[in-house]
Amino acid sequence: MTRTAITGARLLDPASGLDAPGGLLIEGERIVDVGPRLFAAGVPEDAEVIEARGACLAPGLVDMRVQLGEPGAEHKETFASGTAAAAAGGVTSFACLPNTDPVIDDPAMVEFVARRARRLKRVKVYPYGAITKGCAGLQLAEMGLLMEAGAVGFTDGHLALADSLVMRRALDYLSVLGGRLIQHPEDPALARGGVMNEGEIATRLGLAGIPAVAEVILIERDLRLVELTGAHYHVAHISTAAAIEAVRLAKARGLPVTAEAAPVHFALNELEVEGYRTFAKVSPPLRSEDDRRAVVAGVADGTIDVIASDHWPQDQDSKRLPFAQAEFGAVGLETLLPVALQLVQTGALGLLELLAKFTHKPAELLGIEAGRLRKEAPADLVLFDPEAPARIREEDLHSLSKNTPFEGRLVQGKVLRTLVDGRTIYQAAG
Amino acid sequence: MGARVRLVAPKTLLPAAVERYGVEVFHDMARGLEGADIVMMLRLQTERMQGSFVPSVREYFHLFGLTHEKLASARPDALIMHPGPMNRGVEIDGTVADDISRSAILDQVELGVAVRMACLEVLTRELRAAA
Numbered sequence: 001m002t003r004t005a006i007t008g009a010r011l012l013d014p015a016s017g018l019d020a021p022g023g024l025l026i027e028g029e030r031i032v033d034v035g036p037r038l039f040a041a042g043v044p045e046d047a048e049v050i051e052a053r054g055a056c057l058a059p060g061l062v063d064m065r066v067q068l069g070e071p072g073a074e075h076k077e078t079f080a081s082g083t084a085a086a087a088a089g090g091v092t093s094f095a096c097l098p099n100t101d102p103v104i105d106d107p108a109m110v111e112f113v114a115r116r117a118r119r120l121k122r123v124k125v126y127p128y129g130a131i132t133k134g135c136a137g138l139q140l141a142e143m144g145l146l147m148e149a150g151a152v153g154f155t156d157g158h159l160a161l162a163d164s165l166v167m168r169r170a171l172d173y174l175s176v177l178g179g180r181l182i183q184h185p186e187d188p189a190l191a192r193g194g195v196m197n198e199g200e201i202a203t204r205l206g207l208a209g210i211p212a213v214a215e216v217i218l219i220e221r222d223l224r225l226v227e228l229t230g231a232h233y234h235v236a237h238i239s240t241a242a243a244i245e246a247v248r249l250a251k252a253r254g255l256p257v258t259a260e261a262a263p264v265h266f267a268l269n270e271l272e273v274e275g276y277r278t279f280a281k282v283s284p285p286l287r288s289e290d291d292r293r294a295v296v297a298g299v300a301d302g303t304i305d306v307i308a309s310d311h312w313p314q315d316q317d318s319k320r321l322p323f324a325q326a327e328f329g330a331v332g333l334e335t336l337l338p339v340a341l342q343l344v345q346t347g348a349l350g351l352l353e354l355l356a357k358f359t360h361k362p363a364e365l366l367g368i369e370a371g372r373l374r375k376e377a378p379a380d381l382v383l384f385d386p387e388a389p390a391r392i393r394e395e396d397l398h399s400l401s402k403n404t405p406f407e408g409r410l411v412q413g414k415v416l417r418t419l420v421d422g423r424t425i426y427q428a429a430g
Numbered sequence: 431m432g433a434r435v436r437l438v439a440p441k442t443l444l445p446a447a448v449e450r451y452g453v454e455v456f457h458d459m460a461r462g463l464e465g466a467d468i469v470m471m472l473r474l475q476t477e478r479m480q481g482s483f484v485p486s487v488r489e490y491f492h493l494f495g496l497t498h499e500k501l502a503s504a505r506p507d508a509l510i511m512h513p514g515p516m517n518r519g520v521e522i523d524g525t526v527a528d529d530i531s532r533s534a535i536l537d538q539v540e541l542g543v544a545v546r547m548a549c550l551e552v553l554t555r556e557l558r559a560a561a
Contacts, residue, residue, distance in 0.1 A: 172441040176457040
């Protein structure tokens, strides 16, 4: 069995709190040893050596919100391009949304995704199942059969489950199965026709607004139903101060609630839309500066459990349009780590605390074996330099779509190498 | 009549606070049937399928349909009952329904007519006497 030794690394394992210089030994697909003085007596002779030269070695990132275009929109993202982008971003496992065409609302579709990803032998891809058939919000999908086929959670993707009765039944049904419901938190009636955050900037630009209350209203309704049913509920890409406060209070009351933030919502605010930049058109929309600060505070104090890339690829024809007509969404897999590292650089939280939010915490929510540096764990790893300066450029992106709102941004942090099951699947040039 | 009664169903099909009737509630067939003397199936009313109470017939059968496999957690001599009409392949597998060593379904349906006649007899006795 092939053995690989990674030497001279700064070991970072958020689950155990380990942050120390040391090494790691891989045998086959698994970590067989890890620790500060691992290679004190020398590296095993038969092992291939990767010299980390002081770079950070952490569990490969786990991204719980990725949109692929396959099947149905292969011109935007395929399994091949999406997993290449993930690898370049240090992501070794991700969960993909079910709102493809056809929708992942049938056990055969779950198996299709698993088979496609397995054949590529790159990043591990875990499908979500739809809550309702066709993500249409009317009839429950076969969540029991989807779960048995391997669905790691249930969501209607970019659509909120708005009907309160269907939501109640979905939560009742899932409370028995033990699955988690992931909600896109936006009241569709209040958001109807809106293209950016409601407020002064929208008025000055003459664009229709989506009010911040559209988020908290849906979440507060859902929280009442969570209390009634006892089901596990996860708020995707939370973006407003009021909604974060609602989640904070619900957690204090002991409800089984978790929340997630996307980098666009803690790194950018609604001013990015000026100049009608359609790459800044995301869903939920970029919010006010007060809301952005609230997202940072929520990440720092633990109200927000997880950071996910919210990768949503769009091609030129979907984005190079008048603002109101352009599609929502931004790619995020390859900018996830450097943009999130700014939270550490600005002192909002520590490096281990940050890494926890895209390693073992999402892995626990998805119920997958990932996100930890320990013996017997799969050798899914990322080697990165947290301080290397870089400029985000769309020509460097591996994703088929280039719609990043961070184009041209200067960041610190660079993924050097990504390994899945002990194999190097990405290595930075130079 | 002294029987201990358990209800096994998805939460979406159960009335609120049904445990106040003195029944034990389960959502898993294997656990609900454990050690049972009698397994009484009820028809999944097709009108219920119009809403979103359960996702589909095949998922309902997979999770809650009575098969020999699920019946294995009940007592080895457990009696199978159903008031009819049955939906084979929905709440009960045909081979279980027709298992002559276990199924009391045909007797139950036949006796159901006599029981209903007896009820009508008792309830209308006074009225008929007055007439």
